[in-house]
Amino acid sequence: MEFKAKVIQPWEGEIRGELLITDSKISFLGDVDPSTGTVVGADLDIKGQNIRGKILIFSEGRGSTVGSNVLYSLSRSGLAPRLIGTRKAEPITISGAIFGNIPMISMLSEDAFKELRTGDIIRVRIEGGEACLEKVESRNYLKEPFESNQVK
Amino acid sequence: MFLTKLEERILKGEEEDVLARAMRLLVTLGEIQGAKRLVPIHRSQVAGVSYKTAGDATLELLEGLASEGATARTIATQNPAGMDLERWAEMGIPEGFAEKQRRICSAYERLGIKAACTCTPYLSGNRPGFGETIGFSESSAVAYANSVLGARSNRHGGLDALAAALVGRVPLMGYLLDENRLGDIQVNVECPFRSEADYGALGFFVGKTVGMDEVPVYPRFRITKDELKLMGAASAASGSVALYHVLGVTPEARTGIGLFKKGKPSESITFDEKSRQSVYEELSSQDPCDLVALGCPHASLREVETIARLLRGKHVKHGMRFWVFSSPRVFDEAEKRGYLAEVRAAGGDVFKHTCMVVAPLEEMGVAGVATNSAKAAFYVPRMTKNKCCAQLCSLRDCISLATA
Numbered sequence: 001m002e003f004k005a006k007v008i009q010p011w012e013g014e015i016r017g018e019l020l021i022t023d024s025k026i027s028f029l030g031d032v033d034p035s036t037g038t039v040v041g042a043d044l045d046i047k048g049q050n051i052r053g054k055i056l057i058f059s060e061g062r063g064s065t066v067g068s069n070v071l072y073s074l075s076r077s078g079l080a081p082r083l084i085g086t087r088k089a090e091p092i093t094i095s096g097a098i099f100g101n102i103p104m105i106s107m108l109s110e111d112a113f114k115e116l117r118t119g120d121i122i123r124v125r126i127e128g129g130e131a132c133l134e135k136v137e138s139r140n141y142l143k144e145p146f147e148s149n150q151v152k
Numbered sequence: 153m154f155l156t157k158l159e160e161r162i163l164k165g166e167e168e169d170v171l172a173r174a175m176r177l178l179v180t181l182g183e184i185q186g187a188k189r190l191v192p193i194h195r196s197q198v199a200g201v202s203y204k205t206a207g208d209a210t211l212e213l214l215e216g217l218a219s220e221g222a223t224a225r226t227i228a229t230q231n232p233a234g235m236d237l238e239r240w241a242e243m244g245i246p247e248g249f250a251e252k253q254r255r256i257c258s259a260y261e262r263l264g265i266k267a268a269c270t271c272t273p274y275l276s277g278n279r280p281g282f283g284e285t286i287g288f289s290e291s292s293a294v295a296y297a298n299s300v301l302g303a304r305s306n307r308h309g310g311l312d313a314l315a316a317a318l319v320g321r322v323p324l325m326g327y328l329l330d331e332n333r334l335g336d337i338q339v340n341v342e343c344p345f346r347s348e349a350d351y352g353a354l355g356f357f358v359g360k361t362v363g364m365d366e367v368p369v370y371p372r373f374r375i376t377k378d379e380l381k382l383m384g385a386a387s388a389a390s391g392s393v394a395l396y397h398v399l400g401v402t403p404e405a406r407t408g409i410g411l412f413k414k415g416k417p418s419e420s421i422t423f424d425e426k427s428r429q430s431v432y433e434e435l436s437s438q439d440p441c442d443l444v445a446l447g448c449p450h451a452s453l454r455e456v457e458t459i460a461r462l463l464r465g466k467h468v469k470h471g472m473r474f475w476v477f478s479s480p481r482v483f484d485e486a487e488k489r490g491y492l493a494e495v496r497a498a499g500g501d502v503f504k505h506t507c508m509v510v511a512p513l514e515e516m517g518v519a520g521v522a523t524n525s526a527k528a529a530f531y532v533p534r535m536t537k538n539k540c541c542a543q544l545c546s547l548r549d550c551i552s553l554a555t556a
Contacts (some may be wrong), residue, residue, distance in 0.1 A: 008184055025391065029205055030534035040537055043434070060364045062392050064531075065289035066231075068309025069200035073209035088364045090392055091181060091326075095309035098180055 003112040005131040008089050011103035014125045016136065017082040020054040021118050022046045027063025028070040028096060037079035046118065055122045056081035057108065061090030071096025083124055085133070087113075105131040153182055153323070154189040162319065170222040174315035181312055182323025191324045195280050196226045196317035197273045198265050199289040200310025202234035202510035203253040204535070210310075211252060214259035217318075224264035225320030229273040231290050231310070232450070232477075233257055234511050236503040237267065243503065244516040265317060269505035270479030272381070272450040274301060277481060282403055287322045289313035291392070292449045292527065295384035298395040300377065302403035304328045307394045326365075327395055331413070333404060335369035335397055337362050338417035342424040347546030348379050352526030353431040354423050355383035359391030361421050368393060368421075369411060372400040378452055385449050386526035435529035437541035441520030444500075444554045445508035445532075446547065447477030448525035456486045456502065460494035462548065466555040468499030473518075474554045476500065477507040498555070508532060514539040522550050 024044050026032070031041030037052040051074075061067060071093070074080040080102050086093065089106035097104040105124065112133065116122070119139030125132055155163065163179060165172035178190065200206040234253050235245040245253075257267045268276045271290050280286045280303035288294045289308040297303040306326040308316060316322045326332055339358055345351060358368050368387070375383070375398060387393035397405035405411055412418075446459060459476055468474045476495060478486070483504040486492050492502055508521055508528050514536040521532050521542045532542035545553070 027389075030531050033537055034207060041534055042538070060392070062359075062364075063291065063389050064205075065199045065291050065294070065308060065313070066202075066205045066310045068311045069206045069210050072213075072311060073207045076209040076212075089184065090364050091185070091307055091312070092309040092392075094181060094184060095177065095312040098177055099311050 001115055001135055003109060003133045005085060005105040005133060006107040007126055007129065007131045008094055008104040008106050009097045009102060010126060014123060015055070015083050015103060016121065016123045017053060017055045019057065019116055019118055019120045019122045020046060020049055020051060021057040021113070021116050023059055023113055025060050025062035026058045027061065028067035029064035032070065032074070034070050034073055037074060049118070051081045052079045054081050055083045055085065055124065057085040057116070060086050060088040061093035065092055067092045068096035068099065071102065072099040075100030075102055105133070153179060153187055155179070159190060170217055170220045171319055174318045177312055177315045178319060178321065178323060182325060185323065185325045187323035187325035189324050190321040191285055191328065192320055193285055193287045193316060193322050194226050195278055195284070195286040196224065196228040196265070196313055197231065197278065197288040197290050197293050198228060198260065198310060198313045198317060199231040200314070201231045201256060201260065201269060203249055203256055204234045204510055204512050206256060206310070211256050211259070214256060214263070218259045218262040222263055222318050224317040226287070226317050227278055228265040228317045229268040229270065229276065229278045230257065230260050230265050231269065232271055232507045232510050233269045233505050235506050237269065237505045239503065243511065245512070246515055249512060249515070267505070268480055270450050271507070272479050275450070275452055275482060276479040285322065285328055287313055287316035291388035292381070292385035294394050295388045295396070296381060298327055299384055299397065299402050300380050307392060333395060334367065334413040335411050336366040336413060336418050337368045338420045339368050339370045340420060340422040341371055341373060342422055343428055347548065348382060349524040349526070349544055349546045350428065351375060351379040352382040352386040352524070353428050353544065355386030356390045356431050356435070356526040356530065357423050357427050358421070359387030359389065359393050362391060362393065364392050368396045369405065369417065370396065370398040373398070375401060378455055381449050382525060389527040389530050431526070432544055435526060435542065435544040437520060437543045439520050439541045441522040441541070441543060441553070442471060443473045443475065443518045443520070444522045444550045445475050445477070445528060446524060446550065448507055448509060448523065448528035450507065451476055451478040451482060453482050453485055456482060456491045459547070460491040462551050463495060463498035463500060466498055466551065468554050469556065472554045474500035475508070476502045478502055478504055480504045509535055522553050524550055
């Protein structure tokens, strides 16, 4: 299954990584711990997960305008996501992505949010000025311990 | 995007390299969002000042820019820092933090961005006028400037507000355009306001519910400037509301005629008793609090006066701290009028340059905060990695809690 998206901050070549996806809005100030990259926002379903190196997909940015500085800071510390994907591209997220040199896409469809699951392996490349995102491998439930029974 | 000859030269680095980078960021942001050109600005509010939130990365960036001789071309003010720049030791701020914080504020000053260190620049000498195009970051200040003052600002990140201040321009897009300032969502309010904190609860609910770029329209109800300040800050924190209208109150909604895009609301949402309760539940904590923190956004002179009056004849009990955060201008005037002395006589204190959201509470021995600001109640647990809890309650309840 392939999903198209708009390129916000372009990159070279192909990006491949593990997906961390949520339907919620994220504020990089407050919802993410800048010293570890762990999601700490109490109302988020991905709370406890770490964003470092992940393909991080969320609905849109929210909250503090300093989120751009935090995203920049995460990038400098090597804790930034590998790529950011959103439904709508909120300016604070965009400026953090640009300053931090983090690849970013937006205008992801509802289908993407329905079909993709945290843990899936995703491949993203730019083709004809658009981003193409596809699932390479599904999350392997069989490899997980019994305790982890997350749907997303 | 159309660029003037000067703007082209700046982009190519033929003016200064720093300006080239700032221009590149603005042009990229503008092009992504379909701006046709840049427009000049004369006022900026720059967030990313507290060492706690901006960190070493921003500090390095700023000292680099300052050493390259970059200067803001606008009237520019800093957002709150992580401490009172003069009385940080009294707040319990560790010395290592203070040293880094001092360097950040000093670097911004060298860039021409003044250390008013307040989220209420409009109460502290940097007040935009109706229709004035500005480049503000600080979500609560953007909301206030757009909605209450009728100025025009997009929701700039701390970094691109800095870029805009250096270049003196912003992309012509978003809330700078008439058509984007019209209302989208009709908000229905079906419960009475019991205190000023309820306005924040309403804003918090609306912010969570509406989407990015959607302009909520509140019905005609009684609301003061201070309550608008609380309400706007809340919806800018729980969501990303940059502009809202209150029928008959805010300058662009005086008559309500032609208020909505497409002539009518695209959607209606209702805030009732159940919604209010759910907000208070989300912004509550079972753990005891040891700090009452008021002034998010920074307290106005009127708010400090009210607090001083309500504290008369009372005393903050042992083990509690009672802090009010404000801007330097309000602090100085409050001092002249004797409000400061009254708050201190009751065992409380007023600080400037900082607030309970961006000060490192978890390093200052604070366990729990009671506040009348929905924005603060939302951020404090997140900002302290859940070491510090927070609860939303009215000013009067905060006073009872602190002095009973």
